[in-house]
Amino acid sequence: xxxxxxxxxxxxxxxxxxxxxxxxxxxxxxxxxxxxxxxxxxxxxxxxxxxxxxxxxxxxxxxxxxxxxxxxxxxxxxxxxxxxxxxxxxxxxxxxxxxxxxxxxxxxxxxxxxx
Amino acid sequence: xxxxxxxxxxxxxxxxxxxxxxxxxxxxxxxxxxxxxxxxxxxxxxxxxxxxxxxxxxxxxxxxxxxxxxxxxxxxxxxxxxxxxxxxxxxxxxxxxxxxxxxxxxxxxxx
Numbered sequence: 593x594x595x596x597x598x599x600x601x602x603x604x605x606x607x608x609x610x611x612x613x614x615x616x617x618x619x620x621x622x623x624x625x626x627x628x629x630x631x632x633x634x635x636x637x638x639x640x641x642x643x644x645x646x647x648x649x650x651x652x653x654x655x656x657x658x659x660x661x662x663x664x665x666x667x668x669x670x671x672x673x674x675x676x677x678x679x680x681x682x683x684x685x686x687x688x689x690x691x692x693x694x695x696x697x698x699x700x701x702x703x704x705x706x707x
Numbered sequence: 708x709x710x711x712x713x714x715x716x717x718x719x720x721x722x723x724x725x726x727x728x729x730x731x732x733x734x735x736x737x738x739x740x741x742x743x744x745x746x747x748x749x750x751x752x753x754x755x756x757x758x759x760x761x762x763x764x765x766x767x768x769x770x771x772x773x774x775x776x777x778x779x780x781x782x783x784x785x786x787x788x789x790x791x792x793x794x795x796x797x798x799x800x801x802x803x804x805x806x807x808x809x810x811x812x813x814x815x816x817x818x
Contacts (some may be wrong), residue, residue: 596750621806623804632810633810634808634810634811635751635796637805637806640787640805662719667758683750685803694804695741698752699750
């Protein structure tokens with residue numbers, strides 16, 4: 593079974609530029625998550641999708657971040673414009689359900705450096 | 708606010724000995740706890756979990772203990788092997804989907 597795929601693996605941009613990340617979840621997983629992991633911290637949830645609908649985006653900085661999941665499969669996360677503090681690893685995860693105890697499967701992440 | 712805390716950023720242990728990783732939480736609504744393992748340049752990988760109705764769960768060399776009254780859980784790895792060298796994240800969830808993660812503990816297993 594293929595895991596969660598993310599691209600690109602690395603991205604370097606200058607502040608105020610825009611950037612987009614792509615995620616393809618495990619086949620059949622209805623729930624998709626985007627996390628931000630800053631160096632030295634644990635992953636922090638940015639947004640969660642159930643199929644193609646947003647379940648929770650309370651931690652997403654909506655003035656600069658946006659995400660979509662067209663057709664309930666692939667997802668993209670965009671930052672526009674980027675700030676220095678956006679430098680982090682962006683992790684995508686997927687799972688089969690949303691109840692407590694559900695295991696989330698993570699991709700390798702995209703490491704973003706904002707200069 | 709950080710609801711899940713891993714107060715030890717690193718742990719060094721000799722191969723064959725026991726590794727004990729600790730995790731504290733503040734949210735009494737958490738009812739499920741998970742440990743993830745992360746190698747460099749890879750995403751976190753699920754390791755083991757425990758429901759709040761249990762106080763122990765064992766899977767091979769890995770055992771997780773839960774002390775609800777103390778809001779504390781620990782992961783025991785016995786015996787520790789070189790391949791166990793990684794960052795370990797404690798995570799918790801309430802009656803929803805959200806996972807709250809600790810900051811991680813870097814384990815180094817010495818030969």
